[in-house]
Amino acid sequence: MFIPLKDLNPRRTYPIINTTLIAANVLVFLYQYTLPQHAFKAFIITYATVPARFPAALSGHAPLEVAFLPLLTSMFLHSGILHIAGNMLFLWIFGDNVEDFYGHFTYLFFYLFCGVGSGLLHVVFNMNSTVPALGASGAISGVMGAYAILYPRSRILTLVFIFLVPIPAVLILGFWFILQFLSAFASLGTVTSGGVAWWAHVGGFLMGMLITVMARGRQSARWQSA
Numbered sequence: 001m002f003i004p005l006k007d008l009n010p011r012r013t014y015p016i017i018n019t020t021l022i023a024a025n026v027l028v029f030l031y032q033y034t035l036p037q038h039a040f041k042a043f044i045i046t047y048a049t050v051p052a053r054f055p056a057a058l059s060g061h062a063p064l065e066v067a068f069l070p071l072l073t074s075m076f077l078h079s080g081i082l083h084i085a086g087n088m089l090f091l092w093i094f095g096d097n098v099e100d101f102y103g104h105f106t107y108l109f110f111y112l113f114c115g116v117g118s119g120l121l122h123v124v125f126n127m128n129s130t131v132p133a134l135g136a137s138g139a140i141s142g143v144m145g146a147y148a149i150l151y152p153r154s155r156i157l158t159l160v161f162i163f164l165v166p167i168p169a170v171l172i173l174g175f176w177f178i179l180q181f182l183s184a185f186a187s188l189g190t191v192t193s194g195g196v197a198w199w200a201h202v203g204g205f206l207m208g209m210l211i212t213v214m215a216r217g218r219q220s221a222r223w224q225s226a
Helices: 016-032 037-047 053-058 064-068 070-076 081-102 104-125 137-150 169-186 198-225
Strands: 002-007 155-160 163-168
Touching (some): 002 081, 002 169, 016 037, 016 081, 053 064, 064 070, 081 137, 081 198, 104 137, 137 198
Antiparallel strands (some): 155 163
16 A cells, blocks of 8 residues: 655746646535435536547538547546545656656646547547546646656655655556556456546557657757757
């Protein structure tokens, strides 16, 4: 049992976008739970990603926006207090330094791109599922992948049982990714009836790593040419 609590990597600028994303997620979550039960279910069905809508939309049997728009809106929905608390904790820990690297508006684009990309990967592996997929996990996985590339040696203050231990980020994130990949692999061939979108986590993390490797390479090339 271990819970990351805080990174010990100082930031250079205030994380405006990261803080706004956290606030937006919390506000939407609070709004969800002001709705009556039937309205709550309709809200989730409308704005969560439902994989089965994609083949229907691509074959002309449903509007394209019904399938594709929820790839964005589902990133701001959560199924319960533990779901949003875990996601926002990880976003708070890792997002500020990644925003430092990318800059505010580029970071927003990066976050949304990873969220949409990871959502599409979930759809690919669950094409016939009618179970709504929701949560910021895919986008946050992208942020975590970026952090693993940029700050692998940064220490993460982690609660290990009852002890606070500073652990290198590469160990925390590497262990987390291995768990996600093994769980995703084990889910192959099973019928989705709910639970965790493992492939969205895996895809988001790898996407964040790849984009950040490319961005850092271009940044290094600019410095050398200057």
